[in-house]
Amino acid sequence: MAEAEQVVKPKPRPIIRIGLFLISHSLFVSVICCTAGIVALLLLPALAKNTYISENALMPGSASPMLSKNDASEGHNFVNGILNLDSETTKTGIEIPELIAKHIVELGGEVNYHKFQPVSNKFHPLHFFLGPDAGVIQENYSCSSYGINTVGIIRAPRGDGKEAIVMVTPYNSVKITTGQALSLGAAYSVFSLLSRVTWLAKDIIWLAADSKHGEYAAVAAWLRDYNTLSFGDLNLYPEMCGVSTSASRKKSQVKQDTISDGFRRAGTMAAALVIKVADTSTEFEKDVLNIYAEASNGQMPNLDLINVVNYLAVHGQGLQVRVEKIWSLLDSWWLNSLGELIELLGKVATSLNPQGRFGIPVADYVEGSVTLASSLYNQALGVPTGPHGAFRDYQVDAITMEISPKFYSTERVLFLLRVGRLVEGVIRSVNNLLEKFHQSFFLYLLTSPNRFVSVGVYMIAFALLIAPLPLVAAALFSDASKTKLGKDKVPLKPAPHGESIPTFTSWKWLYAAKTVLVVHLWGAVVTLLPNFLYQIPNSSPSTNLLIWIPLSMLSLFFTYVLSGSFSFFSTSQPQRREWALLKSVTVAAAFIGLCLMSVINFATAEIGALLLVPMCLTAVPLRHDLKVNTMRALIRGACNMLLVFVGFPPIAFLLLKGASDGFGNVRFGDFWNWAETLWAWNSATYIYICMVHLPCWVLCIHTLLHQC
Structure with missing residues (x-):
């Protein structure tokens, strides 16, 4: 019991x-x-996968490029005009913005100037996760302290004005370099073409960013005002530097009443491309395209945007695409020894299962490791690798494309044609989208321009x-x-x-x-x-x-x-x-x-x-x-x-x-x-x-x- x-x-x-x-x-x-x-x-x-286009609507390379040599020649003339302005001894700092505005008006686009003051980078412990300080210096300012962005807009003939694609070309208005002039010329060639086409469904914004106070500062200032709700004109600094007012425009080379005194906007930004041309020629046999994608706090653009650029650059224009690497690790003995061990283990696994694909060559493993280390470090650092980071703070997918020409002083027209067609192809692919980028990955690490490690693997x-x-x-x-x-x-x-x-x-x-x-x-x-x-x-x-x-x-x-x-x-x-x-x-x-x-x-x-x-x-x-x-x-x-x-x-x-x-x-x-x-x-x-x-x-x- x-x-x-x-x-x-x-x-x-x-x-x-x-x-x-x-x-x-x-x-x-x-x-x-x-x-x-x-x-x-x-x-x-060794676990990295090949990249692929997840969004079928992008269809990169499905249409033949429309940018002609005449457009590239006009861009070359535009470059020469900018360099001739820069060689003049007497300058007020507004010659280049006025020249850009004049050509945009001649193409039938809308233009406005955007004036901003330099950003004060000070330590603000309570401003974390809000992006770099948006405050401006308001003491002892002068005309020369202002940066002047020039903004041109093309309204899409098939659009409703609700979406836009942005081209950004940073340049120093005080001392412009040849590479910066070439980037402006490439953007002007594309802008000239897009002002005539009939297939545009999204507005086109060309931001010629005055980077004398920093590339990021110029782009971030414009984005801050673009996304700020306001009523009426945003002529924040009237009669300040002889720009953007009717009285001053009478003396400029731009016709009166062709430039708005207010802040012009287009639709919601679908994507942004920062176009830069390096000031030094490359040592490779081909023109080299360097892609920078990291934004603040490890944010990355949708992988489809990088895939489209890589596909069009390699298969469309024959460019050599590169992403940043930690070059000092390439010759490290321990990394090469590890690569040899992984290659040996891969061969043994393949002999046991011939149908499977295991292992990776030593050279590919070492190059993938140094690229992965660079991608991991840049994301961990949390600092944008270019002005594209300002767009990512507003959840806009953007990358910086820096092109290093093979021959710097000759064949400029051919170079502008190649760069212009690349930008045209990317814009045409983004123009096909009916919604924002969402199909592909936002969390990933790059091991090469065409290989990546997704979050499901590296976590x-x-x-x-x-x-x-x-x-x-x-x-x-x-x-x-x-x-x-x-x-x-x-x-x-x-x-x-x-x-x-x-x-x-x-x-x-x-x-x-x-x-x-x-x-x-x-x-x-x-x-x-x-x-x-x-x-x-x-x-x-x-x-x-x-x-x-x-x-x-x-x-x-x-x-x-x-x-x-x-x-x-x-x-x-x-x-x-x-x-x-x-x-x-x-x-x-x-x-x-x-x-x-x-x-x-x-x-x-x-x-x-x-x-x-x-x-x-x-x-x-x-x-x-x-x-x-x-x-x-x-x-x-x-x-x-x-x-x-x-x-x-x-x-x-x-x-x-x-x-x-x-x-x-x-x-x-x-x-x-x-x-x-x-x-x-x-x-x-x-x-x-x-x-x-x-x-x-x-x-x-x-x-x-x-x-x-």
Whole structure:
């Protein structure tokens, strides 16, 4: 009867049993996952797929180019006119905008000038994720301080004015180069053709951006006003520089009443192309087209736009297309050795399964790796690689096309014809779209102009790297709890069915959570310190960095004192295992920070995981390893010291810079310059370094120095 009344405990669910098994073997799982994550990252170039056009409506190359040699010749004459203006000794800075406006009016287009002031790139800690500062300098301004963009618009004969395609040609109105003049000539040739065609369904906007204050600043200023709701004219600076007013236009070479005093708009932008011509000739046998696509905080345009440009450039105009690479890695012995190993493994796999395609040649793997590293770095940096980044801030797909001619001084007409037909083909493909780009990928890494790694592939490496973090946090917390229950003899609480449940009356984990929270709040203080250091006049980057580091350490000391976190260093018996709780909460905080960063900028989270995860997982008090005094403990202690040294953000940056550019070119103040670039562009990477990576680094040192 007693046996019948005995209550049988139900078995836990399979998912719970699997979780308990993984937690109990967290060390083995951590080693396997971290190793697999690094291997998966190294295999990404071999896993890259060929690009393809996802949107059938684009139909690149389906129509023959209409741009003729006469159009290219007119563009060449336009280039000569600009260069002749630039050679004149007396200049007011408005000759080139007026010449561009005159030719646009002759083609039947609409024209307006857009005046803007230079952007002040200062440190604004509260303006992150909003793009570079949109403020303007309003003190001591003069006529020469204004930039003057010239905007031409062609209304589509088959459109309703709701969509537009933008061509951007940056040029320096103070001292224009031959390459900038050629880019204006190519855009003028295309604009001349599009003013006559009947198949246009989207308006065409030609933005001749005055880049004397920076290419990005000129484009961003125009986009800001374009997307600003306003009523009436936007003649913000009347009678200022002799431009854009009726009185001044009487003296200009443009006819009166042909240029609007207000801000002219077209439809919603479907895509944008930034056209640039390099000022130096290429050493290759063909004209080279360099594509720049990275925007702020790792944003990328739809892959279909790059695919269309690559297809038309290679198959239509015979150009050699390139994307940016880290050239210093091409000759690295370890990368070539790894490529040989992957090629050998691919041959073995192919011999076992002849129908499958495995492996990749060494040359392709090395080139794909250096391109992938460049794509990963540029996305993680969070700084746009060209003025196209200003469009991406408004969710407009845009890229920068920089063409390097084979022969710079001759065959200009043929060069303009080739570039013009390429731009015409891209515009014609985008013109076919009935909706915005959406079919292809927005999250990807390039390994070549025609090969890419999608988010579904490269996220595997990141997932494997961070997978051990929650397991280790749970295992440490469980071990610390068991230790307390054994030492402190926690009383048992009676359960409803007569059982006894241990009550965890010790809340020491709250002290660990408080320490982690305080250190992360200190990270916010470190983030704001450059706002004050930036006010020091005539200070060098090395001086600023030397002040930033001691101030950060001093603020950390006061933060610890005020919060009472130094109690963790006590040698009293009940706190001998508090480092496990501290490490548990630290690992959990690192996991949360990396996951949040992966939503904002996946590349930053990927690189951060490579540095942060091993450091957090291996951190153990050094006194513990010294007491054990075994070879394994000594190796672990040495690894901890090495990981902490490499994990310090300035050291990590200087080591990476030295590996890529040579240690002879590394200066101590380079980290300050790099950090200054991040906060000037409001890159989320700066927030991650100061408020996630650096606090976790400090907490790892806290764990290493803990009494045990």
